[in-house]
Amino acid sequence: MRAVLVALAALSLGGCGAREDLAPAPGQSLPVKPTAARATPSPEQLLEPAPQTRPARSGDLIESSKERRSDEFDLPPPN
Template structure:
């Protein structure tokens, strides 16, 4: 029984690894181009995250040895 389950799980996982080029469904077109765009983006262009979705970190992390500033909003709960 365990061997059959192992074989079934292996087959299911092997099917998940299939990779290929993205194409629109048959009979369907790509989405319309964004407002102001000069051309319709390709599937590869649509998969690239915009710079604003992954911004760079601009602040310094507080080191564990540094003393944290007081938090004026850290209040006890009301009774």
């Protein structure tokens, strides 16, 4: 029974994707043109994340490592 419910949930979630181009709601228009823009951006351009919102990862690889110096305050707990 549980497997059937999981399969139905997976199938129903798989059909949620939008297959049409994005457009404003009926009776609505796109947002106003930004001050510095030459033209009003399209919905696809508005949904594209700016580089500042998705920065490149810089901490993935360790290219060089150094031996840590000893820490004289790293003592075992008292008994």
